[in-house]
Amino acid sequence: MREIDTTRVLCSLAELEVTGGRGFAVGEGDWPLRGFVVKTASGVAAYVNLCPHAGHPLNFRPHRFLTSDGNLILCHSHGALFARDSGLCIAGPCAGQSLTAVAIEVVAGYVLLGADVDVERLANDPL
Ligand code: FES
Structure with missing residues (x-):
């Protein structure tokens, strides 16, 4: 089995089952990289x-990134809706723009930050 670099673990796949999404913070100081993982x-x-x-x-609430039906990513500020698989905004004030993707990989049931992510x-x- 491939060894896991524990410094790059963002969450487990099992944790995603609770709300369909999981927030993370990576990095040092007051302004780490804040992101989230979605199924x-x-x-x-x-x-x-x-x-x-x-x-x-x-x-607004920890790990709550999806609409109530779980189909889309929801910005709780002004209601923009994003496709889960592409991050493309499909409705709302930023329609046509996209969330910034973060490279990841899945190893042994864990979601890891991509090794080359700056x-x-x-x-x-x-942005
Ligand atoms: S900040 Fe996300 S819709 Fe306005």
Whole structure:
């Protein structure tokens, strides 16, 4: 079995079963990279937790990123709706724009941050 780099673990697949999404923070200091992982039709995807409309975090409550039916990502600030698998805004004030994707991989039931992700750059220039 492939060894897991525990420094890159964002969440387990089992944790995604609770709300369909899971927030994470990676990095040092007051401004880490804040993002979230969501289940998709083909697996999982991860995005920076900033809405392209006004730059707000998408969720108000921990790990709550989806609509009540679980089909779409919801920005709780002004209601933008995003496709889970692409991050594309399909309705709302930023229709046609996209969430910023974060590269991930799944290993042995865990979602890991991609090995080549530049955390500092994404944290400082996330949109
Ligand atoms: S900040 Fe997300 S819809 Fe306005």
